Amino acid sequence: MDKALTFKHLFGPVPSRRFGRSLGVDLTPFKTCSLDCVFCQLGRTTLKTMERKEYVPVNEVVEEMDKWMRHHPGEASYITLAGSGEPTLHSRFGEIIEFAREYPKTPVALLTNGTTLHLPEVRLAASRADVVKITLSAWDQKSFKSIHRPQSNLKFKQVLEGEQLLREEFQGDIWMEVVILKGINSERDDVLRIAEIARSIRPDRIHLNTCVRPPAEDFASPVSHELLSELAGLFEPCAEVITEFRPDSSSTFTDNETAILDILRRRPCTAQEMAKLFGMHLNEVAKHLGRLTRTSAVQVRSGKHDKYYFVQNAKGNKNG
Ligand code: SF4
Numbered sequence: 001m002d003k004a005l006t007f008k009h010l011f012g013p014v015p016s017r018r019f020g021r022s023l024g025v026d027l028t029p030f031k032t033c034s035l036d037c038v039f040c041q042l043g044r045t046t047l048k049t050m051e052r053k054e055y056v057p058v059n060e061v062v063e064e065m066d067k068w069m070r071h072h073p074g075e076a077s078y079i080t081l082a083g084s085g086e087p088t089l090h091s092r093f094g095e096i097i098e099f100a101r102e103y104p105k106t107p108v109a110l111l112t113n114g115t116t117l118h119l120p121e122v123r124l125a126a127s128r129a130d131v132v133k134i135t136l137s138a139w140d141q142k143s144f145k146s147i148h149r150p151q152s153n154l155k156f157k158q159v160l161e162g163e164q165l166l167r168e169e170f171q172g173d174i175w176m177e178v179v180i181l182k183g184i185n186s187e188r189d190d191v192l193r194i195a196e197i198a199r200s201i202r203p204d205r206i207h208l209n210t211c212v213r214p215p216a217e218d219f220a221s222p223v224s225h226e227l228l229s230e231l232a233g234l235f236e237p238c239a240e241v242i243t244e245f246r247p248d249s250s251s252t253f254t255d256n257e258t259a260i261l262d263i264l265r266r267r268p269c270t271a272q273e274m275a276k277l278f279g280m281h282l283n284e285v286a287k288h289l290g291r292l293t294r295t296s297a298v299q300v301r302s303g304k305h306d307k308y309y310f311v312q313n314a315k316g317n318k319n320g
Contacts, residue, residue: 009061010068011083011281013076017242018133018175018207019109023068023076024283025100026083027090028055030272034086034115036149038220039137039179041213041286042084043271043306048151052091052116062099069103079103081129082111084282089116094125101128109133115154117162123169133175134163134203137185139193147184163201176203178239180210180228182221188231195234206239208232213290214300214307253297256280257288261311264298268310 013021029047032055036045065079079100081087087110090096100108107130114134116122126132136159138144144156167174178194180186185194198206208231210222225243232239253261260274271289275282289309292298298309 006279007064007068009056010064011284014284014287016078016080019080020077021075022078022080022082022109023106024083024281025061025065025079025081025087025096026056026085026281026283027061027081027087027093027096028083028085030084030282032085032089033113034089034151034154035113036216037113037135037137037179038147038149038184038215038217039181039211040216041211041290042216042282044216045149047085048149049089050115050151050153052089052122054092055085055090058092058095061096065096065099069106074105076106078109078131079106080109080111082109082283086113086115088112088122088126094121094128097125097128107131111135113148114159114163114166115150117166118158119162123162123166126166127170127172129172131173131175132166132170133177134166134201135177135179136160136163136197136201137179137181137194139185139190139197143185143190147181160197160200167202173205174201174203175205175207176201177207177209177242178235180208180223180231182210182223184220186223186227186231188234191231191234195236199236204237206235206237207242208235208239209242212243212294213286214293218302253292254288256284257292257297260285260288260292261297264309264311268301268308270303270306270308272306274309 009026011024013023016022031046033045034050087093097108109131110129111133138147141156208228211220228241271285275285299312300307300309
């Protein structure tokens with residue numbers, strides 16, 4: 001479907017409101033993460049860990065990046081370390097950023113949950129990026145545990161201190177994403193507490209989001225665009241509302257979405273099955289499924305271990 005699909009550790013470029021055409025670099029096996037956020041679009045974490053190691057060989061990533069950049073000059077507006085887990089768990093992610101910097105016209109972004117930033121070597125490696133985007137949607141240990149479900153040794157205070165230290169040491173841009181979930185952290189007082197935490201980190205930009213793609217847990221529900229706009233003013237700097245509500249009014253599907261619909265008309269599938277079938281990265285599949293579910297072209301139901309996507313036929317029965 002796409003030339004990039006032949007790569008093992010790269011995906012996209014994925015259109016992103018924040019990063020334009022973002023070439024994703026995936027440095028961990030599927031859902032290897034220190035958190036298990038209830039809103040995670042990739043489903044539940046399968047390996048919850050704080051162990052840092054070379055999860056994928058650096059030489060393979062670097063070779064792929066070199067090949068991609070030579071074949072697609074100027075096509076990516078950002079090289080983004082993201083993917084299906086926490087990139088800073090990769091013990092050599094700094095070397096990958098360093099290599100990516102050899103393409104000076106393409107800035108490098110690191111998307112992290114911030115849980116390893118208390119380690120000086122992680123902050124040093126992270127500071128080689130042009131932009132570090134952190135995600136934090138809690139304000140204390142209790143909310144951290146219920147929203148982000150961290151690895152058992154992780155403390156909210158430690159994460160916060162790591163992020164504050166990064167701000168002191170890092171000259172580049174820090175962007176912060178806050179995910180607001182209905183009834184979980186959407187009360188004004190909760191958001192005021194998150195805003196206070198955000199102020200102590202002094203990010204350059206704050207993005208307010210909600211779970212617009214099917215989340216890991218059914219109880220994680222989105223709030224309205226209007227509420228996000230109201231809450232944006234509580235942050236300093238004023239938050240930007242980043243959701244994908246608006247473009248969804250279009251009924252035109254991309255080629256990839258049409259292919260997904262064709263499969264789901266025949267049988268229900270999980271996102272992972274579709275990623276495997278199409279050779280697409282799970283992040284891309286999640287993005288397409290988010291759009292397809294929001295336009296009601298595709299429905300979702302929770303199985304025992306996973307979510308299944310299906311197309312409801314005209315009589316209202318599930319296919320498959
Ligand atoms: S949202 Fe990010 S930090 Fe949270 S579980 Fe998913 S991959 Fe990990």
